[in-house]
Amino acid sequence: MIIFFTGTCAKYIDFASVCNAIDPPILKEVTYPWHGKDCYFGGAAGPYNGLFCIYTDVGGAFLWNPSTRKHFQVPQLHLPDEVETWSWGFGYDSNSDDYKVVMIVACSKQLALDGTDKLTVYVYSLKSGLWERIADFPYFSIDLQHLAVCVGDALHWKVNEPYQYGSSLIVALHLGKLEYHLVPQPPIKTYKFDLGVLDGCLYAIYYNYDGSISLVMKEYGVEESWTLLISCTGWSKFLVKPLAYTEDGDELIFVTQSNLIVRCEFETGTFKTSIRRCLSHNLLSPLVYMPNLVCPQTGVRDG
Helix, strand or coil: CEEEECCCCEEEECHHHHHCCCCCCCCEEECCCCCCCCCCEEEEEEEECCEEEEEECCCEEEEEECCCCEEEECCCCCCCCCEEEEEEEEEEECCCCEEEEEEEEEEHHHHHHHCCCCCEEEEEECCCCEEEEECCCCCCCCCCCCECEEECCEEEEEEECCCCCCCEEEEEEECCCCEEEECCCCCCCCCCEEEEEECCEEEEEEEECCEEEEEEECCCCCHHHEEEEEEEEHHHHHEEEEEEECCCCCEEEEEECCCCEEEEECCCCCEEEEECCCCCCCCEEEEECCCCCECCCCCCECC
16 A cells, blocks of 8 residues: 555555556545644654654654554654754664664754754664664765665665765665665766665666656665666656556556656556546655554564
């Protein structure tokens, strides 16, 4: 299924509705702990083994399993008022069988007064129940994406390359080693791109003035494994996010900036509109979910 989040609710649509072009879409609502409250929705990350991490200004970060409706409130960091969250992420460390939340914070007053290029990083371990401060983020970037992308055992961010105007890097934090490393990019000369995960692989959408190019890294860390998914021009340049392959693997499901769901056929490069009517613009962060019974309090499968 595909789940859409807002600050007040979550709604989902099953793959049958998408693949069979059911219109209007059959959206079903599922409640989560902050359901119905007026709050700032800071994004949803995951799922990893059925767990989402959702961030709001009401209660900070919490882990939530839509299948069991259980949730766990991540203890909040006690930081000075002038410190603000710069970016965050959530992922799974397979080596230690642990779920981790990462917060990147900065002192807004210090940044404004002396321009100190310093971003502090904290990691919360579900297994230990503790926050830990690790090495500072190696790159200062005011364009650091708000939500990290987890592929394998690492979180990934797009950052500006220091002293190189118009050039960007992909920086990763390994959740087991708690060490940073750079991920090679495809040889495309544009700094405007977005990151995501598709079928367990890192993908990137690069934009230019007349379209977009979507690629996937089929072998992690290997530059030569970047593979073209699709090149778009015209209206299709507004494809924002590939969500999943269809069951037969012949098509790729995308969501557009206006929350229109479309499919692209690889062999012909043609587009099919799965949902002809735009979904509500209030529905954000579409994520693919496979049910699982992992408990958000313990990280252990129930039953």
